[in-house]
Amino acid sequence: MTLALYVPRASVVHRLPAGAKLLALAVLAVALFVLPTLTAAGAALLGTLAVGLLVARLPVAVLARQARAVRWWLLALLVVHALTTDPRTGAHVALRLLTLVLAAAVVTATTRVSEMVAVVEWLSAPLRLVGVRPARVGLAITMALRFIPVLIERADRIREAQAARGGSPRGVRALRTTIAPLLVQVLQMAHDVSEALDARGADDVPPPRRRRRSPAVEVPR
Amino acid sequence: MKTRDLAYVALFAAIIAVLGTLPAINVGPVPITAQTLGVMLAGSVLGARRGFLAVLLFLVLVAVGLPLLASGAGGLAPFAGASAGYLYSWPLAAFVVGWLTERSWDRYDVLRGTLFNVVGGIVVIYAIGVPVLKAVTGLAWGPAFWTGAAVFVPGDLFKAVVAAAIADVVRRSYPVIDRPRRTAGSR
DSSP states (O other), X not given: OTTXXXXXXXXXXXXXXXXXXXXXXXHHXXXXXXXXXXXXXXXXXXXXXXXXXXISOOOHHXXXXXXXXXXXXXXXXXXXXXXXXXXXXXXXXHHHHHHHHHHHHHHHHHSOHHHHXXXXXXXXXXXXXXXXXXXXXXXXXXXXXXXXXXXHHHHHHHHHHHHHTTSOOOHHHHIIIIIHHHHHHHHHHHHHHHHHHHHTTTTOOOOOOXXXXXXXXXXXX | OOHHHHHHHHHHHHHHHHHTTSOOEEOSSSEEOSHHHHHHHHHHHHOHHHHHHHHHHHHHHHHTTOOOSGGGXXXXXXXXXXXXXXXXXXXXXXXXXXXXXXXXXXGOOHHHHHHHHHIIIIIXXXXXXXXXXXXXXXXXXXXXXXXXXXXXXXXXXXXXXXHHHHHHHHHHHSOOSOOOOOOTTOO
């Protein structure tokens, strides 16, 4: 799937288990808030860049893209802190934010979506106690991933049909003539998909453990 | 949970993802996107429980590394950024919208729906998003409110009306929320 942010490379970081990387990320986040100094944040940023660019050999563009996403925040932080508190605090807070965002981007770029989904299933295992079945979580993820291209295709088809008829309705009319009917259509589709899945045994609950009977005693009817 | 409910949950997670592909309007640091429209719709079409789960599922998809947020952001980075609080507030927002919608399902109309969307989809989101923004960035309350809430009010009001209008049509042609249970004996 080309949709993912995963960047394949043969590196130690890529080979680490997904759970370990997530744990490291959590530890880093806590550490950056417990040690609120400019040096700590700077060292963490350098460390993150070293791991991402040198060890995992990610392209600079991958990290630059995530940094670009928060550039206005960083700028706003520097300006507002320079005006209201002092520039040093601004630099520290901005550095911390940038470090966390980049570290998260490194984890995402070095871990396959399927591995992350496995971690999600594993994390949802304790939810068994409140009646959540981890396999159902996996099924929901799979269905959502399948629905995304289907939705895009259906919306495109409607747009093309309207263009062929000479333009699409706008404003409130568009709500009634296209968006709401489209929603009804896909709700129906989701319903059909669920029935097809149930017909193939998706709703099978593992039977409660019964007393084991010896086959010799079983009488064929 | 029935497979049907699971499919609805997955569908709305996908809808929120697709709404993220619509062009976002950039006003300062946080873009105005159509995705909160999806959050409001999830609540007002699916109800509290399934709406909550749909948005949660969407966030899981983002977290595992799919670039589904508006402007192609994804992975764990957005959950650490300054606007992380808004993301965390979304499932709760859908829940509140859904809960209010379920309670007056028999009398639902665009006006009521808009009101529910404002309470759940605007008030709840700001109430969580702005304090997190303040904590992450160390801004004062004033600037945090202006950059994190005030600029979004016009767009969010518009989305609240649109979501209610769509939900109203869907409610009449393909109701997903069950009628509220009557007390025993009244039916």
